[in-house]
Amino acid sequence: MSRIVVGYDGSAYAQAALLWARDEAVRSGAPIEVLHADEWPATAPPMVPLPLLRPDRTVADVIDETLERAVATVCKTHPSVDVTTRAVRGHAAAALIDRSRDARMIVLGGHGHSVVAGLLGSVISAVSAHARCPVVVVRGVPVPGAPVVAGVDGSALTMPVLTFAAGQAAARRVPLRVIRAAAEQETPGAPLAVIRERFRGLTVQAEETLEHPAAALARASAAAQLLVVGSRGHGPVAGLLLGSVSQHALRHAACTVAVVHRDPPTI
Structure with a gap:
């Protein structure tokens, strides 16, 4: 089964993403991969010799310790969950998008200063727009029994969004609330x-x-535990799946947001 990939740097926001992924792994049986993207030297100050700024061995030890703590966090309460780690050199967004090609989903923290877990205007926006799998941005504390909310507009993404949202609602044993931008006749198909x-x-x-x-969608998110939207869409009514709306949801929703693309994995 493809892995749940968590962007992780040890921050509180990354920790929240890891705990969400742990619970998803328990529900689905999927393994977890904890990914740390080391962007240095892209983030190094200019005109300073790189070796003076970065003792590679020390940095590698810190990264290893951070990832080991992540594994320990999961295994302490759920030892049966399969957790692996991966440290890569390169831009966080590019690393996460690359991993999305064979991932079940990407899970990120919703706020924070981290290049992996929090720069909503850059990394999360880029990953949510270009990933090949659903991207989950974790925020808030889910209320037990709260529904999963899905936004649809009749575009090609309607079925992928509904399928992902229904799978999440069924796994949680909560209702699915569907908000539609346009009337759709309820035919058998x-x-x-x-x-x-x-x-x-x-x-x-x-x-x-x-x-x-x-x-x-922002209003509905206040009473939801998960809001599911599409990355793009061009339905007959300019609506719920357009990129601007999904980005607005990522910034303003009160709950965790999942952005679904055209080919989500089978739930």
């Missing part, structure tokens, strides 16, 4: 009808919104 057939026993609540999609 319609996406919602397919989801209801595939996930029998899952409570699916569908509603349409007339307000701005970004505002609708």
